[in-house]
Amino acid sequence: MSLEILISKFKQKDEKAFESLYNMYKDSMHGVIYNIVKDSAIAEEIMQDVFIKAWHKADSYDVTKGRFFTWLINIARNAAIDKTRSKAFKNSNKNLNSDFFVDIIQSQDSLDNSTDAIGIKKFVDKLAKKCIEVIELLYFKGFTQKEASEELDMPIGTIKTRNRNCIKELREAVL
Helix, strand or coil, rough: CCCHHHHHHHCCCCHHHHHHHCCCCCCCHHHHHHHCCCCCHHHHHHHHHHHCCCCCCCCCHHHHHHCHHHHHHHHHEEEEEHHCCCHHHHHCCCCCHHHHHHHHHHHHHCEEEEEEEHHCHHHHCCCCHHHHHHHHHHHHHHCHHHHHHEEEEECCCHHHHHHHHHHHHHHHCCC
């Protein structure tokens, strides 16, 4: 079954289409969410919530505005960022064990292996170093533009321009 038909059936609340799309995208979604929340159980929970949210808001997906996968990833990314900003999440991370910090040290330098679940690492790696830095912070680590600006010690306008230009470059590389 083609992706267009699958998405059309998903929008019509077909459970088999939901199951097929879930199986197609669950690893990619988990990778993106995990890179933001750094907890597999929470990432799994958010991923399921994202699919349920997509199911209920399927009518809001517009094929003329972008790919279904992109729409889904944006919902996942925003849900993960919202989770990390929640008071409960912040409080739960006050007394972390050392395993969490070891993982942070290992994954702060470059795109994490679980990021490759979405199959984009090979394209991101071909970009200039300045693009890799911005994309990694904004899309894979959940930084806001302001936080990325502070982390990279750059004006926020530069971050916004680089983000726009680098995403354009990435789109051209993928297509």
